[in-house]
Amino acid sequence: MDRNTPPVQQSELTLQAQLTEQQKEILNDDVLQFVGRLVQRFSSRVPELLAAREERQKAIDAGALPDFLPETADIREGNWTIRNIPEDLQDRRVEITGPVDRKMVINALNANVKVFMADFEDSFAPAWDAVLDGQRNLRDAVNGSISYTHPESGKEYQLNDNPAVLICRVRGLHLPEKHLLWNGEPIPGSLFDFALYFYHNYKQLLAKGSGPYFYIPKLQAHQEAAWWNDVFSFTEDEFGLPRGTIKATVLIETLPAVFEMDEILYHLKDHIVGLNCGRWDYIFSYIKTLKNHPDRILPDRQVVTMDKPFLNAYSRLLVKTCHRRGAFAMGGMAAFIPSKEPERNAWVLNKIQTDKSLEANNGHDGTWVAHPGLADTAKAVFDDALGARNNQLDIRRGEDAPVTAADLLEPCDGERTDEGMRHNIRVAVQYIEAWVSGNGCVPIYGLMEDAATAEISRASIWQWIKHGKALSNGEVVTKALFEQMLEEEMIVLEQELGSEVFSQGRYREAATLMSKLTTSDELVNFLTLPGYEYLQ
Structure with missing residues (x-):
């Protein structure tokens, strides 16, 4: 495909790429017109919402701490509930997540899970062709026509008779789609992802007793939830659908959002079915939000586990808030992957059982895994907790002491180690x-x-540098120490990966970007924003 051909005009939209015939099926004129109507109506509010984030952050940077909002106390104290939860979302005890490449979609839908969250966000790099291929893969999965043949082994993959329920996670509000412009500016990637998935699949999904279901990431305030509610309501009206046809689960993966869970549920009450503990991004957001607070600095990320008081408070408050409103409280991600080495694999499965038991005992209705090989272990924990029930909406945690802002912000104990910092560097460089x-x-x-764990890795070191924190060996973390470690760990990576793999990859570019992100005077909000410039 020739990338240098003139851009194609479509109404007020400017398409900055030529399409293959296959891509024209996904991005046809009708879809573009729908995208245009959404963008015209809603995109101008996105910069305002993002600017409001920055204003709130300025106050925290100046010394304030996040807290529950006094002006929305009536919402928190009211006795309202969400609209309803569809039948095929009543049991979500295990969900698998992953990107939208064709083989992954098939394997995830065939896994021993209730839901597959198909991801255009944290586990996905939104190169243009990959975005359109992903939408085609989901369309084919919904139609039941998806198949895949491995180009080397010839192994064939196709859907089982009873695949998992499909939920699409769109990009966050901060991420643009640079290949489609509105008045010369990139449109919000979230609107693009939403429009394509909804348009191509809503009829087929409704016909088979399901519906257009979405995961919404990275919200920081109830005003952003209200924006999404307007998008959903407008779309339902445009297509003649009853209010509440579109359903969403919102990830509570930013520190500001944990103080507005009632408000987020309230503003989306016609469309929302639950909240999710997006734990890894939440840890990153804790660092980012409290970056100027030297008494709130986290230790090595490996020891920041869900049994830490500030994270356990977050889990318990999410359960209590959701169940009071009739919404699901989903647990977080198990990022481990199975090992072929029996002793290591037994250790992994024990970690999964411990983690999921904490979630089930807290009252969560289900949990996430990143690999099909972990589904049985996670499912067994929730099978045991649920018994004959499909969920734990009956667990209200009414006897709990109130979870306070101090509980949610409690400093986390643990060491900052030389080994942990070096591990952070290697993980972040490889991920970038x-x-x-x-x-x-x-x-x-x-x-x-995925992006969240790389974000934790680079943001932790940035904060250690800013506040001159010492490692457990007594060395103070400085820009010079980081740069020295970065060079040393690049040598380690070349040894681990082999010279051929290392030289053929983009590891030096990644190290340069890692260095800029980690030594900048201001903490960059998301590594995916400068990273997006590298994608075609």
Whole structure:
């Protein structure tokens, strides 16, 4: 395909790429017109919502701490509930997540899980061809026509008779789609992802007793939830659908959002079915939000587990808030991947059982895994907790002491180690290299890493540098120490990967980007924003 041909005009939209015939099926004139109507009506509000985030952050940077909003106390104290939860979402005890490449979609839908969250966000690098291929893969999965033949082995993959329920996670509000412009500016990637998935699949989904279901990431305020509610309502009206046809689960994966869970549920009450503990992004957001607060600095990310008081409070409050409103409280991601080495694999499965038991005992209705090989272990924990029930909406946690802002912000104990910092560097460089090469979901050192874990890795070191924190060996973390470690760990990576793989990859580019992100005077909000410039 010739990328240098003149751009195609479509109404007020400017398409900055030529399409193959296959891509024209996905991005046809009708779809573009629908995208145009959404963008015309809603895109101008996105910069305002993002600017409001920055204004709130300025106050926190100046010394304030996040807290529950006094002006919305009536919402938190009211006795309202959400509209309803569809039948095929009543049991979500295990969900698998992953990107939208064709083989992954088939394997995930065939896994021993209730739901597959098909991801255009944290585990996905949104190169243009990959975005359109992903939408085609989901359309074919919904139609039941998806298949895949491995080009080397010849192995064939196709859907089983009873695949998991499909939920589409769109991009966050901060991410643009640079290949489609509105008045010369990139449109919101979230609107693009939403429009294509909805348009191509809503009829078929409704015909088979399901519906257009979405995961909404990275919200920071109830005003953003209200924006999404307007998008959903407008779309339902445009297509003559009853209010509440579109359903969403919102990830509570930012620190500001944990203080507005009632408000987010309230503003989306016609469309929302639950909230999710997006734990890895939540940890990153804790660092980012409290970056100027030297008494709130996290230790090595490996020891920041869900049994830490600030994370356990977050889990318990999410359960209590959701169940009071008739909404599901979904648990977080198990990022481990199975090992072929029996002793290591037993250790992994024990970690999964411990983690999922904490979630089930807290009252969560289900949980996430990143690999089909972990589904049985996670499912067994929730089978045991649920018994004959499909969910735990009856667990209200009414006897709990109120979860306070102090509980949610409690400093986390644990060491900052030389080994942990070096591990952070290697993980972040490998992940960034994969992302800028078009792969957003990467197995590294036994974990399925996505953007969130790389964000934690680089943001932790940035904060340690800013506040001159010492490692457990007494060395103070400085820009010079980081740069020295980065060079040393690049040598380690070349040894681990082999010179050929290392030289053929984009590891030096990734290290340069890692260095800029980690030593900048201001903490860059998302590594995917500068990373997006590397994608075609």
